[in-house]
Amino acid sequence: MANNHLAADLPVSSQKNTAGMRSRHSWKDVAADKAFNWSIAAAAFFVLILLSGAALSMLWGGRLAFETFGWRFFYGTEWDAVGKKFAALVPIYGTLVTSIIAILIAVPVSFGIAFFLTEVAPRWMRGPVASAIELLAGIPSIIYGMWGLFVFVPFMSDNVEPWLDSNIGPLPVIGPLFQGAPMGIGMLTTGIILGIMIIPFISSVMRDVFTLVPVTLKHSAYALGCTTWEVVWDVVLPYTRTAVVGGIMLGLGRALGETMAVTFVLGNAHNLSVSLLEPGNSIAAAIANEFTEADSDIYLSSLIALGFLLFIVTFIVLAAAKLMLRRLERQKGA
Structure with missing residues (x-):
């Protein structure tokens, strides 16, 4: 209750500045969290891309043998x-x-x-x-x-x-x-x-x-x-x-x-x-x-x-x- 009274006693301009700082901090936290999620997702997908690339490159390199000898x-x-x-x-x-x-x-x-x-x-x-x-x-x-x-x-x-x-x-x-x-x-x-x-x-x-x-x-x-x-x-x-x-x-x-x-x-x-x-x-x-x-x-x-x-x-x-x-x-x- 005391905190509410103190906040009510602040000038209107100070209250607006405090709310703006909180919104800016909240926006930065959300952006940082999204950037972190995208970065770790990119790292995970990079492993899959690397694995698929290695498999496809070997499959492409061995296509002549598969086409020539078949099963x-x-x-x-x-x-x-x-x-x-x-x-x-x-x-x-x-x-x-x-x-x-x-x-x-x-x-x-x-x-x-x-x-x-x-x-x-x-x-x-x-x-x-x-x-x-x-x-x-x-x-x-x-x-x-x-x-x-x-x-x-x-x-x-x-x-x-x-x-x-x-x-x-x-x-x-x-x-x-x-x-x-x-x-x-x-x-x-x-x-x-x-x-x-x-x-x-x-x-x-x-x-x-x-x-x-x-x-x-x-x-x-x-x-x-x-x-x-x-x-x-x-x-x-x-x-x-x-x-x-x-x-x-x-x-x-x-x-x-x-x-x-x-x-x-x-x-x-x-x-x-x-x-x-x-x-x-x-x-x-x-x-x-x-x-x-x-x-x-x-x-x-x-x-x-x-x-x-x-x-x-x-x-x-x-x-x-x-x-x-x-x-x-x-x-x-x-």
Whole structure:
């Protein structure tokens, strides 16, 4: 009431000036808010435009291959640079198989690392181990490739693959996967190295989301008599499953697009084989190896078309992950 009396006691000109200042400030705030909204919207649309431009440019560059070979480019196995006949099934198969092997190796190891750092390890150990894991993510992929070629490949050819061929190879169902000459270079070796490369990404995401679980939930489970494993499996994982799946898909996307490490140890052979011990090829490795050797328009167009197919494969995988996350969120809400 006192403020109203004071405002009423002001001269009419002062009241008009105060109202005008307020209207000017209000107009400036509205304009600044609109400018901010337009700027962040432009940034978001810029990402979509950039992504669409990259996809369309690769599609345009590979149009000659698609027009020449048609649908056979997707399911054919031949790759003859001399005869100028190209197909993408072998690189697609190698990309998917090596990425699946990497995920099968990286997910349980990453879960164990995150489990240890958040629930088991003493506090003085958590920081150094977490820092070491994050440093692994900063190692260039070519270092992994050189290590794989000069250290891991001889180890696989001398110790692991002969045992797999002689002991698991004769089995009726899974045996054909482990039959072949123990050369060390092949899809199994590549998948293991890719798994090592993506462990830091998945484990870091898991560790971060595990630490966000409310302490009261875990303490309540312990108070009910649950073991540490039961707390993690029945409380922590259900609470963080959406973020965990997102971290796994982040690692899978890294494995699908890896180039240099795969190029060193995959063998770069355009042969379609069921055996994981045999050399193969991937989309990224084929492009990296043969782009400078493309001596014809159809050869270059086929390599660009492979890049477009890698884009499509990655998009499908990430879209499937997004749908899975939405389904998990709906189940969690229900």
